[in-house]
Amino acid sequence: MSRNEVLVDAEWAIAHLADEKVVFVEVDEDTAAYDTNHISGAVRLDWRSDLQDGTRRDFVSKEAFEALLGKKGISADHTVVLYGGNNNWFAAYAYWYFKLYGHKDVRLLDGGRKKWELESRELVSEVVELPVTTYVAQEQDTSIRAFRDEVIKAIGVENLVDVRSPDEYAGRLLAPAHLPQEQSQVAGHIPTAANIPWSKTAAEDGSFKSDEDLKAIYETAGVDFSKDTIAYCRIGERSAHSWFVLHELLGAKNVRNYDGSWTEYGSLVGVPVALGDEPGQA
Amino acid sequence: MSSCGAVVGGVSLDRVDIAKEAVIQGVVHHDGKPASIGYVRLHDANDEFTAEVPISSQGEFRFFAAPGNWTLVALVPGATKRAEVSAELGQITDLDLLVA
Known part of the structure; x- marks a missing residue:
C-alpha cells in the first residue's frame, strides 16, 4: 500500500468534489462540527450513534453497517475519502472500521479538518442527501x-x-x-x-x-x-x-x-x- | 463507552470534582478579539504533545492535566502562539493566549 493510494491532499479533494465516484465523509469527535460547516458535498458519520452497538460494547453488525452506508448513499464501488478533526483521529478510526468490513477504496484527507481550516479553505453548511444504495459489506477482517x-x-x-x-x-x-x-x-x-x-x-x-x-x-x-x-x-x-x-x-x-x-x-x-x-x- | 475525543472548547466543568483535577483553561485572542477558528495543543514538560482541543466560537479551551509544568500552543489560521503554564491539583489555572 503506497501513500498515494490511501491519502489525498486538498488539491486532489477540490478536484474531486463533484466526482460521482467519490464520497467525502466527515467523522469527528465533535459530531456537531458537521452541523456548523463541512466540506462541500460531504456526508456525516457519527462515530458513536452510527458505528457503535447501542447495547453491547462492540461494533455494529455487518447487516447494520450495510444499512448505514446504503442510507448514506455510499456503495462498495465508491472511493470514500474520510476526514475529521484532531489530526484525523476519528477519521482514521473510521478508515480502519471500513477496512474491517472490507471496503476496497478508502482514503484519508491528509491533515483532515484542522489543516483545511487553518488553510482557510471553503466549508459550507448545506447538507446533501445522496441517493440510497444497496451496500454489500464483507465479513469482518479480524x-x-x-x-x-x-x-x-x-x-x-x-x-x-x-x-x-x-x-x-x-x-x-x-x-x-x-x-x-x-x-x-x-x-x-x-x-x-x-x-x-x-x-x-x-x-x-x-x-x-x-x-x-x-x-x-x-x-x-x-x-x-x-x-x-x-x-x-x-x-x-x-x-x-x-x-x-x-x-x-x-x-x-x-x-x-x-x-x-x-x-x-x-x-x-x-x-x-x-x-x-x-x-x-x- | 465515552470517546477520547476533544469537545469544542473543552469539557464542561459541570459534574466534575475540581478537587481531583488540575485544570488549565483560557481564551485564545487573535487580532484583539477572541478567535473563532483554531486549536490549542497541550505539550508536557518534555514538549511532547499530550492533547488538543478545537477552540469554541468564543476562543475558549480547557484541559485536565496532571500537576506540573506544561506548554500551550495555540494555532489559528496563519499564526501560532506558545505559552508556559503550571497546573496544580484542585486549581483552575486561567490564562489568555494572545496570538499576534
Whole structure:
C-alpha cells in the first residue's frame, strides 16, 4: 500500500468534489462540527450513534453497517475519502472500521479538518442527501483486529505499541488531558509495550510525517518490523490512527488494532500491569 | 463507552470534582478579539504533545492535566502562539493566549 493510494491532499479533494465516484465523509469527535460547516458535498458519520452497538460494547453488525452506508448513499464501488478533526483521529478510526468490513477504496484527507481550516479553505453548511444504495459489506477482517486474549499472549512476544500520551502510559493520567481523569480501571500499561504516542506521527497541521520519519519513530522506540504488532490506546481510536501509519503507510505486515484497549485491559482481573515510564518485563 | 475525543472548547466543568483535577483553561485572542477558528495543543514538560482541543466560537479551551509544568500552543489560521503554564491539583489555572 503506497501513500498515494490511501491519502489525498486538498488539491486532489477540490478536484474531486463533484466526482460521482467519490464520497467525502466527515467523522469527528465533535459530531456537531458537521452541523456548523463541512466540506462541500460531504456526508456525516457519527462515530458513536452510527458505528457503535447501542447495547453491547462492540461494533455494529455487518447487516447494520450495510444499512448505514446504503442510507448514506455510499456503495462498495465508491472511493470514500474520510476526514475529521484532531489530526484525523476519528477519521482514521473510521478508515480502519471500513477496512474491517472490507471496503476496497478508502482514503484519508491528509491533515483532515484542522489543516483545511487553518488553510482557510471553503466549508459550507448545506447538507446533501445522496441517493440510497444497496451496500454489500464483507465479513469482518479480524486479521486487523486484536482481542484481549491475543494481547495477553503477545506480551514479550510481539510488538505491543501503546500510543497514548506518556503520562497515560506511565499511569500519571487515566485519560487524555482534555478529559476529566476519574475512571474506574487501574492506571499503567501492558508490560513490554513501547510508548509511541500517536501524535508523534502527525505534523502540527495534522498531516502525516514522511515515511522515513515515521519509520524512524517506531524503530527508535524498539519496534521490530519483522514481528507482528498490536497497537492499543484507551478505547481503540488513537490506535486506529497508528494502525493506519504502520499498516497502510509503512506497509508493516500483521498489524492489529486492539479496540478493547486500556479501558478493557485495565479492568481485567489477574493480568500483569506495568507502571512508570519503562516498558517493564514479560 | 465515552470517546477520547476533544469537545469544542473543552469539557464542561459541570459534574466534575475540581478537587481531583488540575485544570488549565483560557481564551485564545487573535487580532484583539477572541478567535473563532483554531486549536490549542497541550505539550508536557518534555514538549511532547499530550492533547488538543478545537477552540469554541468564543476562543475558549480547557484541559485536565496532571500537576506540573506544561506548554500551550495555540494555532489559528496563519499564526501560532506558545505559552508556559503550571497546573496544580484542585486549581483552575486561567490564562489568555494572545496570538499576534
